Amino acid sequence: MPSAAPPTSTGTTLGIMVVVVAALYFGQDILMPVALAVLLSFALAPIVIRLRRWGLGKIPSVILVVLLMFMVMLGFGTLVASQLVDLAQNLPNYEQNIRAKIQSVRGATEGGGGGVLDQATQMLKDLSKELDQATAPAAPGAVQSAGEAGRVDVLRPIPVEVHEPRPSPWNEIQTYLGPLVGPIGTAGMVLVFVIFMLLEREGLRDRLIRLVGANDLHRTTEAMDEAGARVSRYLLMQLIINIAYGIPVALGLWLIGVPNPILWGVLATVLRFIPYVGPVISSLFPIILSFAVSPGWTDPLLTIGLFMVLELFSNNVLEPWLYGSSTGLSPVAIIAAAVFWITLWGPIGVLLATPLTVCMVVIGRHVPQLQFLHVMFGNDPVLPTETRFYQRLLARDPEEAAELAEQAFPDKPLPHVYDHVVIPALHLAETDRQRDALDDEVQASIAEGVDSVIEAMDDYEDPKPEPEEDGEADPEDIAAAAAAVPAEAEPSRGRVLSVAGRNELDRASAALLAHLLERQGIKSETLPCQAISLRNLSKLDTSDVRLVCVSYLNAGSVQHARRTVRRLRGKLDRRIPIVVGLWSSEDDGPLPDDAPTLIGADRLETTVSGAAAWIGGMAGRHANIPE
Structure with a gap:
């Protein structure tokens, strides 16, 4: 029977954490697709398992699920693209409403001698012009002429324009298609990883157990089951909540009269996967558009009220009912995780923040050396009630x-x-x-x-x-x-x-x-x-x-x-x-x-x-x- 491993010191644990964070940062080109693939595997694995129980083989089940995912993503992209094209074509029609609202704001601030905004703007322009004249040096070779009362006028240099030659067709292709190569490559890597992870799910599980927990199968199995259950439940409940939020957004905006309500409903559904910031971003676009579309102020106020009511209902009714404590994370942990992962991996890190942090908390719960992760980020009470009571007495509260x-x-x-x-x-x-x-x-x-x-x-x-x-x-x-x-x-x-x-x-x-x-x-x-x-x-x-x-x-x-x-x-x-x-x-x-x-x-x-x-x-x- 193998002997127990000696306890790891605090310095060793901190050193390992620094190495892990550095590896996450410098290896993001490889690790980010793997993390996305693992996340999608958690979401798709229950469907694959269900199809296999219905008698469909492993390979047909995986292929069918991946094709369905691809069709959903393709349909989503097509819908968003068509809505964006329609919105871009109609934007020039809203220019007059925008100008009218700007004029109404100016009129609301007008006093006896012109609007406050106009006066402030003109004053800033005058000051900027005086500063430019006082500090502008005479250009080399500039011609000076004598003016009235001995004033010397400096003639401005003649502007010169430089025209570059027209780029070749190959350069234009690189300019327009170059930014798409990275995302397309990442999507391809994620797709390949998802397929192989679903096909080799049992083998990967056994290899992971052999690698990290062969000496303690009970604890390793419990940790893997808990992490999988929490992440899968989080994704399922979050999807249900987002759909229950996006559909009323689309219907409400359609009744109000905001253009492209389907686009904003889909956007609200997707962006709510980003904690805290996503709902704010998804509401800004239709609110701004309602100001541009409506000649009055009723529709913008109705749009703001719609998002406020839906947010209150979602946060206080839907999420406590469906979501509950499925992730086991505290609100502070969710915010800290979003900041940490977006710093490491950018926007993709925001999508992965909650699932990855859930896995970290589960690991901290079962690994004594990393217990501080569970204490810092978990939502379980870290102090018994009697200890908190005693602490408040000591604090004279x-x-x-x-x-x-x-x-x-x-x-x-x-x-x-x-x-x-x-x-x-x-x-x-x-x-x-x-x-x-x-x-x-x-x-x-x-x-x-x-x-x-x-x-x-x-x-x-x-x-x-x-x-x-x-x-x-x-x-x-x-x-x-x-x-x-x-x-x-x-x-x-x-x-x-x-x-x-x-x-x-x-x-x-x-x-x-x-x-x-x-x-x-x-x-x-x-x-x-x-x-x-x-x-x-x-x-x-x-x-x-x-x-x-x-x-x-x-x-x-x-x-x-x-x-x-x-x-x-x-x-x-x-x-x-x-x-x-x-x-x-x-x-x-x-x-x-x-x-x-x-x-x-x-x-x-x-x-x-x-x-x-x-x-x-x-x-x-x-x-x-x-x-």
């Missing part, structure tokens, strides 16, 4: 932290949000505190941020109750625990003390529990850890206390909790129950079996929701007992 908490579980009750967002975030803070990364001031700031979040979540609407989840208190357990506590220990009136165990972060977790109890109608008070210290415990007012809960974020605080419970027992009435909350995280292992006995509390809870449910159930059990 509790408003955004509250928004993150509300958006994390919109269909879950508030106790679930506290258990799965706020408490894990406080665990991250506790971890930083234990390694001395947070001083007292920052801890206090985080606790104040949690207080602000609690205030913002006060109007949080819980959804309808659902079956109890793991970690939440069982109703039978609540009833049994409540029955074990004497009824006289639970007066119908009183308050629950939610006390911090050791620091300000524990106080923030205690405030979460107090808030959940307040939402159940139970009067609660949050106290810092100093309130139950040896020095201050004697000053604590316990006259109307019905229950005390001590909160710890550090699940290893069993011994500290034992001492705290013993201290509270000496202060409180023996009938007042004491609950200890060791709010555990995913990284914490299970508590020792003897932890409840060792601590000596009446109840040991590991989740805020479970503690709130147990206390609330017990309070409800004793609330209706007559005094």
